[in-house]
Amino acid sequence: MQEVPYGEVFLINKPLEWTSFDVVKKVRNALKIKKVGHAGTLDPLATGLLIVCAGKMTKQIEGFMGQEKEYEGTFVLGETTESFDLEKPVEFVADASEIKLEDVKRAAAELTGNILQIPPMHSAIKVDGKRVYESARKGLEVKMEPRPVEVREFEILSYQDREVKFRISCSKGTYIRSLARDLGEILEVGAYMSSLCRTRIGDFKLSQAKELLPLIEEIKARKANENL
CATH class of the missing domain: 3.30.2350.10 (Pseudouridine synthase)
Structure with missing residues (x-):
């Protein structure tokens, strides 16, 4: 047998x-x-x-x-890092004390649906056969082209003391750190991801x-x- x-x-x-x-x-x-x-x-x-x-x-x-992925985590407004998470040192960007929950929800709505997203420099994507994080760690700039992704849901669970608690459902290839960067840019105060947990795959x-x-x-x- x-x-x-x-x-x-x-x-x-x-x-x-x-x-x-x-x-x-x-x-x-x-x-x-x-x-x-x-x-x-x-x-x-x-x-x-x-x-x-x-x-x-x-x-x-x-x-x-x-398959679709789902994440929960925290973004911090008013500061950012080179990697848009805690891998790199936190740097002050702007005073975020005037940002309200409605502002955060409005910014999240702009990042919901079919969007073009630029992956972070500190990622495993290959450009010209090399991982971009390897170039980033050497201080080299790599031109990253925007990629189409779908953010099906971008739910703001809470907002307090500059901390945005969120739940995101998205397509393959979506970078949550890039959503932190883009949210900070829309609000004009900067942002980074302080925690992330993947809660679902399909x-x-x-x-x-x-x-x-x-x-x-x-x-x-x-x-x-x-x-x-």
Whole structure:
């Protein structure tokens, strides 16, 4: 009887400060197979749902990546950073004390729907065969062309003390850090993203995800039992 090829999909809550590749590497080492990949990068300073595919299920990665994403997080007004998140030092831009909730909602509405978005310089996009973040870290400017994306929902959950709590549903390729930059530009006070959590990919929800380290222990225990 022919053995059925192994394939599995893991829903993982990516820990803060881990890269998506760090998570893949951890799963790969626990499974002791080479064919492991993730379906959509999360920045190190973001948390939330990461889909990791192993074995024959790696063929499904493109399908997962194309599905709508949902995020929750926080933007801070009046300041910005070179990377539009906390990877780089925070710099004062303008006094945001006069900005009201209605102003923030109006700016968010301008960034809702089918829009053209310029990706951040500190991103993994390739231009002329090189990752743009590599050029950015060397202080080199790279011309980034606007890309069409869809922001289906940009809901402002709360606004207090310059902090904008939001929920965003968007298409593949949308950069939430770029939305922070653009929101700050519309309001003319600057902004950066202080936290981000991916809560959904298609029909998969963060509530279904497992914490990484307990999952790794579970995989190792399963592999040990298979070898008995």
